[in-house]
Amino acid sequence: MADIALEHITKKYGDGFEAVKDLNLDISDGEFMILVGPSGCGKSTALRMVAGLEDITGGELKIGGEVMNDRAPKDRDIAMVFQNYALYPHMTVRENMGFALKLAGAPKQEINDKVTEAARILDLQQHLDRKPANLSGGQRQRVAMGRAIVRNPKAFLMDEPLSNLDAKLRVQMRTEIARIQQRFETTTIYVTHDQTEALTLGDRIAVMRAGVLQQVGAPGELYAHPDNLFVAGFIGSPSMNFLPGEIDGDTLKLPLGDVQMPGSVRQRLSSGPGGGRNGVIVGMRPEDFEDAQLVPDRGRGITFTTNIDVLESMGSEFYVYFNVGTEKVASRELEELANDAGAAELPTQEGSQVTARLEAASRVRQGQDAELWFNAEHIHLFDPENGKTLLGGDGHVDEAPSSPPQGLAGSDDT
Amino acid sequence: MKPTAQQKFGWSGAFAVIIVVSLVPVFWLIMLSLKTPASATDGAFIPHHWTLSNYHDIFSAGLFTSALRNSIGIALISTALAVVIASSAAYAIARLDFPGKRAILAVALGVTMFPQISLVGPLYNLWRQIGLFDTWPGLIIPYLTFALPLSIYTLSAFFREIPWELEQAAEVDGATPFQAFMKIIAPLATPGLVTTFIIVFLLCWNDFIFAISLTSSNAAQTVPAALAQFPGASQFTQPIGDIAAAAVVVTIPVMIIVILFQRRIVSGLTAGAVKG
Numbered sequence: 001m002a003d004i005a006l007e008h009i010t011k012k013y014g015d016g017f018e019a020v021k022d023l024n025l026d027i028s029d030g031e032f033m034i035l036v037g038p039s040g041c042g043k044s045t046a047l048r049m050v051a052g053l054e055d056i057t058g059g060e061l062k063i064g065g066e067v068m069n070d071r072a073p074k075d076r077d078i079a080m081v082f083q084n085y086a087l088y089p090h091m092t093v094r095e096n097m098g099f100a101l102k103l104a105g106a107p108k109q110e111i112n113d114k115v116t117e118a119a120r121i122l123d124l125q126q127h128l129d130r131k132p133a134n135l136s137g138g139q140r141q142r143v144a145m146g147r148a149i150v151r152n153p154k155a156f157l158m159d160e161p162l163s164n165l166d167a168k169l170r171v172q173m174r175t176e177i178a179r180i181q182q183r184f185e186t187t188t189i190y191v192t193h194d195q196t197e198a199l200t201l202g203d204r205i206a207v208m209r210a211g212v213l214q215q216v217g218a219p220g221e222l223y224a225h226p227d228n229l230f231v232a233g234f235i236g237s238p239s240m241n242f243l244p245g246e247i248d249g250d251t252l253k254l255p256l257g258d259v260q261m262p263g264s265v266r267q268r269l270s271s272g273p274g275g276g277r278n279g280v281i282v283g284m285r286p287e288d289f290e291d292a293q294l295v296p297d298r299g300r301g302i303t304f305t306t307n308i309d310v311l312e313s314m315g316s317e318f319y320v321y322f323n324v325g326t327e328k329v330a331s332r333e334l335e336e337l338a339n340d341a342g343a344a345e346l347p348t349q350e351g352s353q354v355t356a357r358l359e360a361a362s363r364v365r366q367g368q369d370a371e372l373w374f375n376a377e378h379i380h381l382f383d384p385e386n387g388k389t390l391l392g393g394d395g396h397v398d399e400a401p402s403s404p405p406q407g408l409a410g411s412d413d414t
Numbered sequence: 415m416k417p418t419a420q421q422k423f424g425w426s427g428a429f430a431v432i433i434v435v436s437l438v439p440v441f442w443l444i445m446l447s448l449k450t451p452a453s454a455t456d457g458a459f460i461p462h463h464w465t466l467s468n469y470h471d472i473f474s475a476g477l478f479t480s481a482l483r484n485s486i487g488i489a490l491i492s493t494a495l496a497v498v499i500a501s502s503a504a505y506a507i508a509r510l511d512f513p514g515k516r517a518i519l520a521v522a523l524g525v526t527m528f529p530q531i532s533l534v535g536p537l538y539n540l541w542r543q544i545g546l547f548d549t550w551p552g553l554i555i556p557y558l559t560f561a562l563p564l565s566i567y568t569l570s571a572f573f574r575e576i577p578w579e580l581e582q583a584a585e586v587d588g589a590t591p592f593q594a595f596m597k598i599i600a601p602l603a604t605p606g607l608v609t610t611f612i613i614v615f616l617l618c619w620n621d622f623i624f625a626i627s628l629t630s631s632n633a634a635q636t637v638p639a640a641l642a643q644f645p646g647a648s649q650f651t652q653p654i655g656d657i658a659a660a661a662v663v664v665t666i667p668v669m670i671i672v673i674l675f676q677r678r679i680v681s682g683l684t685a686g687a688v689k690g
């Protein structure tokens with residue numbers, strides 16, 4: 001077990017493409033760190049550099065305080081779970097799991113004990129003498145995990161280990177991985193492009209985009225205080241709505257109406273970096289909307305009437321979509337985000353459609369006008385020029401997300 | 415979709431025709447080898463007088479036995495060399511990214527298509543000058559010129575099929591690159607190695623042009639070359655029976671090799687390694 005430090009790590013591929021740019025990341029001993037970002041942002045490249053499967057172009061990689069840049073993978077004492085499992089097809093499950101120990105010259109008895117123990121943890125006892133070809137996807141995935149845990153390595157590296165499983169199995173294995181990581185307390189770097197996985201699994205999350213680290217923090221922190229438009233749009237499901245806004249003194253002018261900014265927001269705005277701006281991009285999470293009828297005290301928010309385009313019932317909650325009569329927010333950042341994240345996820349692409357999550361008790365109907373309320377305490381403000389947040393830290397992080405559970409755990413992969 | 419009875423019937427018919435067409439010459443050859451020299455040209459499929467005298471003839475004359483020994487030795491050595499050397503070359507081509515990789519493959523394939531007959535003349539002169547004429551190396555070297563490129567080409571295709579992650583997984587598991595190759599890649603590439611071995615062996619075994627031009631005695635003459643020089647029983651009889659018997663004998667090692675290795679040429683050996 002060891003800590004992992006990436007210091008100014010850069011990767012330039014042979015064709016001159018810079019896949020990872022000046023990446024700084026400190027992962028402490030036993031921590032579960034998630035690398036998340038859209039496809040092609042350099043997550044796998046970063047992970048493979050830690051594993052030693054990819055040369056490091058610049059910067060320093062330390063595992064347990066030792067510089068590892070020029071060590072071969074076998075001398076780094078790390079275990080890796082590949083996206084496609086990479087099980088040895090000509091070996092049985094037992095041999096697959098014991099391969100590393102055998103290479104290390106461990107005595108037969110010890111190999112046998114450790115493999116048996118790992119198989120017990122992973123519920124693979126009955127399958128020890130089968131070949132990978134005869135296993136189900138979930139079982140193969142567990143063998144891949146088993147291969148990692150028998151060795152008790154300094155770190156686990158996992159590259160989208162669940163992406164080949166169907167949705168149900170993925171949720172199940174996600175819990176399994178969390179359980180195993182907690183049990184072994186092994187430093188783990190886990191790559192995924194699934195933000196739900198990231199939010200539910202990680203101690204901390206590092207969001208990457210186009211080779212550049214955007215923000216590192218605990219899931220709740222990224223959710224409540226995204227540093228920029230990209231992180232704001234990437235974390236949370238459904239993703240954050242963005243609308244153009246204007247600051248006029250203490251008032252925020254929105255297409256939905258004007259709203260008095262609550263004290264907490266005003267204070268964070270003044271401590272933030274870009275104070276004094278007028279035109280801003282306003283970020284509103286779907287879960288911070290509510291049916292106005294269900295809100296007893298509408299004081300610290302904005303109440304507005306709109307026509308509901310589409311209503312989706314999830315049983316426990318409603319998702320409603322409505323249009324706001326305004327041009328869509330123009331921001332280079334946001335366009336890139338839309339491209340990165342897949343346009344479908346971002347309403348801002350096609351005009352200004354807004355997604356809101358309402359309680360199931362709500363009486364709103366599709367196609368009819370409804371009165372909705374938005375909690376202004378949870379408003380996010382971004383600089384339209386560079387996409388950075390305009391809000392400084394509020395000093396009491398814990399208080400900020402009133403309804404993080406929905407955003408964090410509410411949406412499972414479907 | 416299950417084949418209908420009619421489709422089954424059609425396919426069986428087609429297979430039967432193919433089998434008959436390919437087996438008739440073989441049986442013809444066998445029957446011919448069992449005829450007496452006098453009746454060899456009588457046109458009958460079944461010999462009137464069954465005899466093993468042709469076989470007795472070829473093995474009692476020294477020419478054929480030495481040719482058989484030369485053939486087996488030269489073909490085996492050429493093939494083994496080609497497969498061993500080519501497997502490392504093909505592995506590099508499949509795994510490493512280096513400039514000129516495509517060019518190497520293209521040249522390799524081009525070389526195998528080079529008309530061998532145009533090489534024979536110069537080689538004959540050169541071999542006589544440097545003393546390689548009528549020696550084993552004198553045949554093994556030219557054989558390598560087509561065996562190597564062909565092996566590289568087929569093997570690199572096989573290596574490319576093996577997921578690279580397997581090797582990387584092995585390295586992360588603590589294997590040196592050599593261990594990863596020996597314990598993971600080589601076992602998985604066995605079907606490819608065997609297939610290549612058989613193809614190359616057959617090519618060397620059947621070569622006639624080099625063998626007839628670059629050898630002259632039983633020191634290095636291989637069976638195809640020796641067959642052409644079989645003497646008849648008298649000046650006026652063709653050694654047809656002897657040639658047929660020799661042809662049957664040389665087919666046997668090939669058949670043994672193919673049957674032995676056929677079971678190893680199973681596809682899908684990498685099944686279950688990766689998903690997706």
Ligand SMILES: Nc1ncnc2c1ncn2[C@@H]1O[C@H](COP(=O)(O)OP(=O)(O)OP(=O)(O)O)[C@@H](O)[C@H]1O
Pocket residue numbers: 013014015017019037038039040041042043044045046193
């Ligand atoms: N060998 C290579 N040569 C050149 N460019 C490469 C190479 N491997 C990857 N890249 C590029 O580097 C970038 C990052 O690739 P990487 O595999 O790290 O992405 P990723 O974040 O893991 O994406 P995904 O979620 O799709 O797996 C991509 O744009 C890719 O095209």
Ligand SMILES: [Mg+2]
Pocket residue numbers: 043044045159
């Ligand atoms: Mg990847």
